[in-house]
Amino acid sequence: MIENRMLEADHILFRYAQNAKPVLDDVSVEIRKGEFIAVLGANGCGKSTLAKHFNAILLPEKGTVWVEEINTQDEERIYDIRQKVGMVFQNPDNQIVATIVEEDVAFALENLGVPQPEMRARVDEAMQMAGIFKHKDKAPHKLSGGQKQRVAIAGVIAMRPDCLIMDESTAMLDPIGRDKVMRTVQKLNHEFGITVVMITHYMEEAVLADRVIVMNDGHVVLEGTPPEVFRDSDKIRAYKLDVPQAKELCDELRAAGVDLPETIIGAEECAAALAALLK
Numbered sequence: 001m002i003e004n005r006m007l008e009a010d011h012i013l014f015r016y017a018q019n020a021k022p023v024l025d026d027v028s029v030e031i032r033k034g035e036f037i038a039v040l041g042a043n044g045c046g047k048s049t050l051a052k053h054f055n056a057i058l059l060p061e062k063g064t065v066w067v068e069e070i071n072t073q074d075e076e077r078i079y080d081i082r083q084k085v086g087m088v089f090q091n092p093d094n095q096i097v098a099t100i101v102e103e104d105v106a107f108a109l110e111n112l113g114v115p116q117p118e119m120r121a122r123v124d125e126a127m128q129m130a131g132i133f134k135h136k137d138k139a140p141h142k143l144s145g146g147q148k149q150r151v152a153i154a155g156v157i158a159m160r161p162d163c164l165i166m167d168e169s170t171a172m173l174d175p176i177g178r179d180k181v182m183r184t185v186q187k188l189n190h191e192f193g194i195t196v197v198m199i200t201h202y203m204e205e206a207v208l209a210d211r212v213i214v215m216n217d218g219h220v221v222l223e224g225t226p227p228e229v230f231r232d233s234d235k236i237r238a239y240k241l242d243v244p245q246a247k248e249l250c251d252e253l254r255a256a257g258v259d260l261p262e263t264i265i266g267a268e269e270c271a272a273a274l275a276a277l278l279k
Helices: 047-053 075-084 101-112 116-129 145-157 175-192 226-230 233-238 245-255 267-278
Strands: 005-014 024-032 036-040 062-067 085-088 163-167 195-199 211-216 219-224
Touching: 005 047, 005 195, 024 047, 024 062, 024 195, 024 219, 036 047, 036 175, 047 163, 047 195, 075 085, 085 145, 101 116, 101 145, 116 145, 116 175, 145 163, 145 175, 163 175, 175 195, 211 226, 219 226, 226 233, 233 245, 245 267
Parallel strands: 036 195, 036 211, 085 163, 163 195
Antiparallel strands: 005 024, 005 062, 211 219
C-alpha cells in the first residue's frame, strides 16, 4: 500500500461494451489524502468514467482501483468504499429527495440507521460546513441552483467521507452559484482535510487545485501543478480546452511587449503583476 494514498488507478482499462473502443486505456493516477485535484478534458475523454471508478460505480476490465487499502473489486467492501468516497453530480435535483433541506441531508443517515442524537449532530455539522444551515427549514425546490448543490454536498458530507468527488457539479450553475460552491469545496479541503477530486470544464476552478490531470481520448496526457499544466497555452488548446482567462490576458500582453512572468494563471496574480508594473 502506498503511504498516504487516498485513491489510485493502476493501469486500468474500461469499455462500456465488449470489443468497443476503451473509454479508459491503461490509465494510472494516484491521489494523496488531503489533495485538491482537478481533472480536465474535452467531452468523451473519460474523466467522468474515471470518477465513477473511484467509488466502485464502475469496475475496471483490467487493472486495479484502490480506495485507501481497499480494492474496489472486493464486493464485500462496497459499503466501506461508499463511506470513504462521496460523489456529487452535475444536476442537484437528481440527488435531492426530501421536501425540507435538513430532511434531505439526513436521508442517507436514516437509511443507515444512525442513532437520532448522532444523526442530529452530523446533519447540523454538515449543513454548517456546506454553508446551508440557515436554509435548513426551507423546501429545496425554492432554493437557487448553487444552494441546491450545497444541499447535495451537505448530504454527502453527513456521511463523513474522506474524499469528495465533484463530477461536473458546477456545470449547471451561474457564475455566482459556481463561486459559492467552490468556496464551500475549498473550505472542506483546507479546513477539514477532505480530499477533493473535481471533474470540471472551468479552467478558473482548475487554477485553485493543488494538481491538475488532463485527459484526452482515454489517456492521461498531462499532469502537474496548475502553473506547470497551463504554462503552454498552445498545448492546452490542442486538447480542445480553454486557457484560464488571466493566463490568456497575460499571453496577449507579453505578445505586445509587456514584461510579465509566464507562470501567471490566476486573476489575483495577474492584477498584482500589472499593479507592480504601473508602480
